[in-house]
Amino acid sequence: MNEIILKFSKESPQVKDTPIEISVIDVQPDYLYKFNAGIDGIWTTIQDFSEENFCIWKPKIDGKYTLMIQGKKKDGKKSFDAAAKADYIIGAVEEDIIQSVNIDRRELLQGEKLSVMVETTVKPVMYKYWISGKDGWELIRDYNSENEFLFTANEPGKHEILVECKTIESKNNFDDFRTISFIVSEIEKVQITDFKCLSTELLTDKELIFQVDARHEDSRMVLYKFVKIDNKGKALCIQDYSSKRMISFTEREPGSYKLLCMAKDMYSTEDFDDRAIIVYDIKPYKPIVIKSFTTDFTSPQTTGTKILLKAMVEGGRNLLYRYMIEGKHGEDSGFIRNNSFLWETKYPGEYKLSLYVKDESYSGDYEECTSLEYLVEEKLFKPVKIRDVALSKDKNYVKNKPINITVSADGGNELRYSFIVYKDKEEVEKINFGIANWVNFTPEQSGEYELEIRVRDKYSHKDYDSHTFIFFNVRDYIPGIIDYILIPSKEYYMVEDDIEIEVITQNAKETLLKYCISINGHPVESTEYSKVKKFKFTPKVSGKYNLEIYSKNIQCKEGYDEKKETKIYIHEALPVTNTKIKSSLVKAKRNEEVTFVVNSEGGKDVCYEFYLMEEENWKLVQRYSKKNYYTFIPFISGTYRLLALSRSFYKKVSYEDYDIFKLEVN
Structure with a gap:
């Protein structure tokens, strides 16, 4: 929209009834001009649209006027095509009442408070305060006796405070006025620089922690709001604006979610200064990983041997295992919850042993699988079998601390034992076959270790007749639990x-x-x-x-x-209990005054509310207060009931305790 430049024949302020010429300097060809004057929200047309680019204005009332000139093209369809506003004060000052107007600073940031104090030469005096803005003069406090006030600067730019004063007995709009200017600078916008999830496992029912970082002035307080959006588009505010920039919660259902963070300066007038969104996927459980699938007897074995298939699996929530034996005499366990399965070798031959694993909630056939080949021969002698492995400690493994492992095995003729240590799947230490069935293992570094125990008969030609694995999670220290x-x-x-x-x-x-x-x-x-x-x-x-x-x-x-x-x-206090109503009369007569007194135990600042039932209708007769008695005069014979409700003053409940008193009136 085009701008119009105004000119006044006399500078503000002026007294009322003074003729003032208002003119447009930059006259546009084929333009019509309209002159308006506004005071206290009421607008008056001084001169309607015409080719005249000036008018004479004679104000009749003291006050703060806003002069608005509108211009439009002669053949234009808009209400106006150009406009301009200017403020003008009308009022005669008979004597200087205001000595000075002081503000605590001339420059401040948006959202900061400005302190204004007025000093006068006479007292008592009434004070009225105005502020100039983009919409002209705005009243911020009407006449009162306060010579100071605090003002919150929300609008950036150059402003003026106008103070009007008059004596109590004065009938003028004002007896004296004074203005003072100040500048409000716009604050640096808050900018989100990082929004991340601190949790390493994004699983259902596990704590999720998110943190947002923002760039802002050090002296400003920044507020953060978090809104969670599920995969159906439903939004839920999980933290309204607060200075906390870290939030934690859990998800009960798997799926894809969004977390919206809105940040703003505490004094910002915007809904938000910046926002960021993070998308995260929640899994129902950790991915399933088959760590090992072994047999307690190594292949080959003889018929009639009971072989224990053992699975070590990580991940999942409620795991199901399926053991499938394919060969001359196949078996299928179906999905079961046991991580082991006992297979009795009845027929010799080559077999394929397969393990299928899935979580109970998984709808497919399986999530992970593995298999191994196994040979069954005709029975010749009693097989070697590891019966038990005893550890000196079963948890809290710490580096440089020895762990004693003792093996119990039977079968064969003369057994020999070997121990192999693996770290990160690589062999780091080995004790060859010997008669000792125990070993001291001292891990020198933290990490995950595997200890393979091998047992064989002295005269066996196989690498080993039976073996098993033990896993150790070694730490630098024992965690504080x-x-x-x-x-x-x-x-x-x-x-x-x-x-x-x-x-x-x-x-x-x-x-x-x-x-x-x-x-x-x-x-x-x-x-x-x-x-x-x-x-x-x-x-x-x-x-x-x-x-x-x-x-x-x-x-x-x-x-x-x-x-x-x-x-x-x-x-705050014990609950209100044992509320009892006592009456000044057990039986009353018509037109006879009756007083009820209520007492309770417990509570703090106990207050009471009374209801009276008269002619089978309950009505509220005394709202909650600390007054613990109620007096009334029955005018009709019959049965009356008085209900007294009691609660502590600070409790936000309807009541904590009550009592009912029945009164017969003859």
């Missing part, structure tokens, strides 16, 4: 109660603990990691307290080994 969180056996906790929590951990001497408390989702206290296993706190306010306990070994350099949490509900 929390076994139990012991909380005082108290059912009802209140403000100012001392609450002491004791944590039972494994390897307590080398385990550090950190305690974090949040109230109704807001973090309030956090300790540093220490060896303290008892934590005591005294709640000062009511609400849902969430205590998160992080544990780690003293050798843990980053993060933590385990996190557990417990929730404790803190109440």
